[in-house]
Amino acid sequence: ARRCLEWTMAQEGNPLSEVIFDEDAGGAELGKASITMSERGVISPEIIAAVEAESESFLFLRDELTGRKYEYGEQVEFLWEGQWTEGSFVRKVPGRHEFKIRYGQKSSDECNVKEREVRPPYDPLQQADVYIFSHDAGFNGESGRGLAERRLRELVRDAAGSANTGQASKVVRVSEKGEKGKEKGKGKGEKGKE
Structure with missing residues (x-):
């Protein structure tokens, strides 16, 4: 329970704040639900x-970037004037929480970027973890x-459906379709039996 309190304090009142996890520290009370980055966004x-x-x-979003190691030349995205921009990793700036990123072909096309403003290229299917403490x-x-993971998936699915269509996703049952799809299509009926 003490670990849960530490994670809650790290969120500073924002439930969407990401927390750094040591998976072994949670013990048997800590579970994990894996979702995609696009689901994480909703x-x-x-x-x-x-x-x-x-x-x-209690639900906690895992901080996927803190402690992430990049290699020279690795493709990354960095936040530049409010937009995520493509670049390649050069090195960590000694004594600072910054990375040197190259965004062009010349060595002069480099800039220093805060560690929190650098990420791997966005992949909507990349795995993101939500930790569940109970x-x-x-x-x-x-x-x-078990209930938390199930309800999380249901609510994320509904929110993703709302984001794409403007309304909550709904499973359409055959009885709700009515007579739609039962009309005679092209080539059906008497003339189509030749």
Whole structure:
């Protein structure tokens, strides 16, 4: 429980704040739900609050970038004037929390960028981790970590559906379709049987 308190304090009141994790420190009370980066983008404070209240657990977004090591020439994206821009990693600036990034062909096309403003190229299918802290493992999916993971996936799916279409995603059952799709198409009917 003390680790959970440390992670909560690290968030500084922002449930979307990412936390640095040592997976072994959480013990048996810590579970992990893996989602994609595009799903991570639709998580809101409301989704986290709803899942935490329903499952009686705590959710933490993992900080994927802190401590990340880059190699010379590795393709990266860096924040330049509010836009993510492509570049290649040159080196870490000694004694500072900055990286030297090359954005052109010449050696003069380099700039120093804060570590937090450098990331690997965005891949919407890249894995992102959400950690779930609860004393209840919830193996049946009706309580604790099991319920939290299930509800997180459901709410993220609904939020992603809203983001793409403007309305919540909905599973359409055959009975809801009515008569749609039962009309005779081209080449059907009496003339199409030749």
